[in-house]
Amino acid sequence: xxxxxxxxxxxxxxxxxxxxxxxxxxPGIFVFIGKNHLGKSNFLNAICxxxxxxxxxxESIDDSDNDDEELLNKDAKEINIFNETTVEIxxxxxxxxxxxxxxxxxxxxxxxxxxxxxxxxWESLDQSNYRNIIESFLPKDLRExxxxxxxxxxxxxxxxYEKKLKSGVWKLSHIEVLDRAIDHLGKISTTVQKFAxxxxxxLFEPQKKKDDLIRQNExxxxxxxxxxxxxxxxxxxxxxxxxxxxxxxxxxxxxEKRSDLESRIEEIDxxxxxxxxxxxxxxxxxxxxxxxxxxxxxxxxxxxxxQNSGFLPPSINSDFIEKLIQDNTCICxxxxxxxxxxxxxxxxxxxSVEDANRLKPILxxxxxxxxxxxxxxxxxxxxxxxxxxxxENSSKRDRLDRDFKNIKEELKNVPNGEVGxxxxxxxxxxxxxxxxxxxxxxxxxxxxxxxxxxESLNNLINNELxxxxxxxxxxxxxxxxxxxxxxxxxxxxxxxxxxxxxxxxNIEKYFxxxxxxxxxxxxIQFSDNYKLEIRKRGSDSNEVDFSKxxxxxxxxxxxxxxxxxxxxxxxxxxxxxxxxxLDTEVQENVLKMLPSFAPDKQVFVFNLDDREMINFAESNxxxxxxxxxxxDLDYKRSTKIIQK
Amino acid sequence: MSSIDGDYPQFLYIDKDIKEKYLEPLIKKGxxxxxxxxxxxxxxxxxxxxxxxxxxxxxxxxxxxxxxxTYGKLSDDNKLLIRCIAIESNNxxxxxxxxxxxxxxxxxxxANAGIKVxxxxxxxxxxxxxxxxxxxxxxxI
Numbered sequence: 006x007x008x009x010x011x012x013x014x015x016x017x018x019x020x021x022x023x024x025x026x027x028x029x030x031x032p033g034i035f036v037f038i039g040k041n042h043l044g045k046s047n048f049l050n051a052i053c054x055x056x057x058x059x060x061x062x063x064e065s066i067d068d069s070d071n072d073d074e075e076l077l078n079k080d081a082k083e084i085n086i087f088n089e090t091t092v093e094i095x096x097x098x099x100x101x102x103x104x105x106x107x108x109x110x111x112x113x114x115x116x117x118x119x120x121x122x123x124x125x126x127w128e129s130l131d132q133s134n135y136r137n138i139i140e141s142f143l144p145k146d147l148r149e150x151x152x153x154x155x156x157x158x159x160x161x162x163x164x165x166y167e168k169k170l171k172s173g174v175w176k177l178s179h180i181e182v183l184d185r186a187i188d189h190l191g192k193i194s195t196t197v198q199k200f201a202x203x204x205x206x207x208l209f210e211p212q213k214k215k216d217d218l219i220r221q222n223e224x225x226x227x228x229x230x231x232x233x234x235x236x237x238x239x240x241x242x243x244x245x246x247x248x249x250x251x252x253x254x255x256x257x258x259x260x261e262k263r264s265d266l267e268s269r270i271e272e273i274d275x276x277x278x279x280x281x282x283x284x285x286x287x288x289x290x291x292x293x294x295x296x297x298x299x300x301x302x303x304x305x306x307x308x309x310x311x312q313n314s315g316f317l318p319p320s321i322n323s324d325f326i327e328k329l330i331q332d333n334t335c336i337c338x339x340x341x342x343x344x345x346x347x348x349x350x351x352x353x354x355x356x357s358v359e360d361a362n363r364l365k366p367i368l369x370x371x372x373x374x375x376x377x378x379x380x381x382x383x384x385x386x387x388x389x390x391x392x393x394x395x396x397e398n399s400s401k402r403d404r405l406d407r408d409f410k411n412i413k414e415e416l417k418n419v420p421n422g423e424v425g426x427x428x429x430x431x432x433x434x435x436x437x438x439x440x441x442x443x444x445x446x447x448x449x450x451x452x453x454x455x456x457x458x459x460e461s462l463n464n465l466i467n468n469e470l471x472x473x474x475x476x477x478x479x480x481x482x483x484x485x486x487x488x489x490x491x492x493x494x495x496x497x498x499x500x501x502x503x504x505x506x507x508x509x510x511n512i513e514k515y516f517x518x519x520x521x522x523x524x525x526x527x528x529i530q531f532s533d534n535y536k537l538e539i540r541k542r543g544s545d546s547n548e549v550d551f552s553k554x555x556x557x558x559x560x561x562x563x564x565x566x567x568x569x570x571x572x573x574x575x576x577x578x579x580x581x582x583x584x585x586x587l588d589t590e591v592q593e594n595v596l597k598m599l600p601s602f603a604p605d606k607q608v609f610v611f612n613l614d615d616r617e618m619i620n621f622a623e624s625n626x627x628x629x630x631x632x633x634x635x636x637d638l639d640y641k642r643s644t645k646i647i648q649k
Numbered sequence: 650m651s652s653i654d655g656d657y658p659q660f661l662y663i664d665k666d667i668k669e670k671y672l673e674p675l676i677k678k679g680x681x682x683x684x685x686x687x688x689x690x691x692x693x694x695x696x697x698x699x700x701x702x703x704x705x706x707x708x709x710x711x712x713x714x715x716x717x718x719t720y721g722k723l724s725d726d727n728k729l730l731i732r733c734i735a736i737e738s739n740n741x742x743x744x745x746x747x748x749x750x751x752x753x754x755x756x757x758x759x760a761n762a763g764i765k766v767x768x769x770x771x772x773x774x775x776x777x778x779x780x781x782x783x784x785x786x787x788x789x790i
Contacts, residue, residue, distance in 0.1 A: 285683060293691070388783065
């Protein structure tokens, strides 16, 4: 991608009070001509300061007016010691236009801003990207290959140059990109290896466990399904039974009533049985007396009659009569004779009294008879009472019997125990449903638990399989990476070899073009380590002791060769004093070479206003490509840049 | 009182045939009658009462006398019952009470006849309710 400098603006920087350069936006030579001390080197410093915050180029020693330490333009300082120094560079990189702005106030640190043009606006970029942006097209490390002072070109081959040169060339050729890629691939390979080696689990056990669980789970699901069907059937059955129960419920009340009647009847029967036993006991112990009740009453009456008549008990003492008979005395006190009528009467009375005396116990019988009659009456009362109770019970029982018969009639089509059976059945079904539901819940839990475990095993197995696949893929990756690294290394080897060869050939070509005594050298090339090998014709040694001018020619040849490298091809070049320290012949050669030095890029050449350069510029460079550094008439210690 | 029945015979008798054919079956265990397992002397007296109130007498056949009960072991009320039957059947001539043999013989004859009546009534109608009988009897008196 072409890199073009679109504008350079300096404000209060060193000799420049205010300068705004807008070079033509195309590749070509741009020549800046000016006398000593006008600030050619500081113009390059302004670019380096803006981009890298460094001032690598020295002004001439006798430039007493411009102190290296001080950035601020003297005239500006005179106006205000706190004036700000600013350098702005607009650089087009492909389609993008960047603006780099660095500013600094005296005693303060400088700061950089990078803007990107979007439409008509400039937008600030994230500061964290600044370094990447600069490094992506104007790397600081390679600065000396595109912003350089001709006076110092020979220093390209100072001690230890090989390493620096090699690194620079490789950077320009983007070899480091290859190196980074190889390094990155190596790191990836290491990481992949690290993870790949971790996955070595044996999957047999978890797989077996998972299979067992799946089998068990399927069985449980079957069982669950069957249970659900069973529950549905039971619910249907329950519904049927409940419907039946509704039908039979009215009978249930009747059945209960029937049972109640039965128990009441049973109670009455029990009472009756007790009455019967009591009556039987009463009868068997009293029947004979009962049958004879009239006789007892008659006898009692007769005895009372006897009592009332005075026969019982006898009112006359038999001893008294016996004494009268013995004394032959009448009751009235008169003497009587034996065998007389009165005497015989006394004897009869005595016999009667003796009979009555013998019958006296009958009076005790009367008392007993009265008791017996009382007992009979008691019996009869008791009998009557029991009879009445029996009658009462009997009528009660008749009523109960009637009710019982009626209920029985109503229930005649209802099988005994049907209601109870239905209730029992419903209860049994409810119990079964509860039990089955509990079983269902248990199985459901088991299924869920197993499914979770299966899922977790699946995850484990899948992860492990994935790991194993990844492992395999990783191994494959490692192989591919190794292969790629090998290929990249080969490519790298080829590229570095080619670069070194091209560089060697170009150096040889440009050196010979520039050098005045072409045939003195037979070998000019770089070794693997970028050590420059130059052998003079007829010499055995590759070591050549160059003069300062020869070193400068070598340096210019190298810069030209490097500029040819593809990675560096479009980077603008800032070239200060290319002719300094060169012999006249070489100066001519350099000037001859200059137009074709870098045809694909902007080349900014800064040189003294010597005749050779002025002639060269006026003959070979487009007029609008020539810039003149002149004293600023407005600011006596400042330089301005003009185009004639 | 002992003076009245002091000379009374030791036992009450019944005709052997009546005893075996009518009295014993009435009280036999498992007979199914209302007198099952009752004391023999009690039923004997009931038989005598039934004979008496129905004016039925049946002398014991000669050589067929069988003891039923010891007189002395009868209760006072039962002895009173015997005396009352004797007094009433003898037209309230109390002296009969001093003739124990007569009194008990009279009782034997009534019992002999009455037991047969009782037995026939019971066995002819095993469902006979003695209670109803009593009721009927009470209606009569």
